[in-house]
Amino acid sequence: MEKEISILREVLKDSVLTPAERQSILRQIADLEQKLEAVKLEKAVARLGEMANKSSLFNPNGYPVSAGKTHFGFHSR
Numbered sequence: 001m002e003k004e005i006s007i008l009r010e011v012l013k014d015s016v017l018t019p020a021e022r023q024s025i026l027r028q029i030a031d032l033e034q035k036l037e038a039v040k041l042e043k044a045v046a047r048l049g050e051m052a053n054k055s056s057l058f059n060p061n062g063y064p065v066s067a068g069k070t071h072f073g074f075h076s077r
Contacts, residue, residue, distance in 0.1 A: 001036045
């Protein structure tokens with residue numbers, strides 16, 4: 001998608017376009033940028049989920065540990 005965006009930007013700079021053609025290309029760029037951001041967000045959320053699953057905030061059974069408690073239920077200091 002990034003390559004497509006780059007190509008479309010070059011077309012805007014290097015081509016003689018009608019206002020309608022220019023507007024169409026700008027819309028295409030905006031749509032691609034929005035899709036690219038959505039993909040990046042999905043990947044970031046997936047990585048965050050993976051990190052949370054591997055984090056010490058979860059006990060070996062996969063249940064969240066209450067704040068201030070260890071895996072054994074004792075309050076930490």
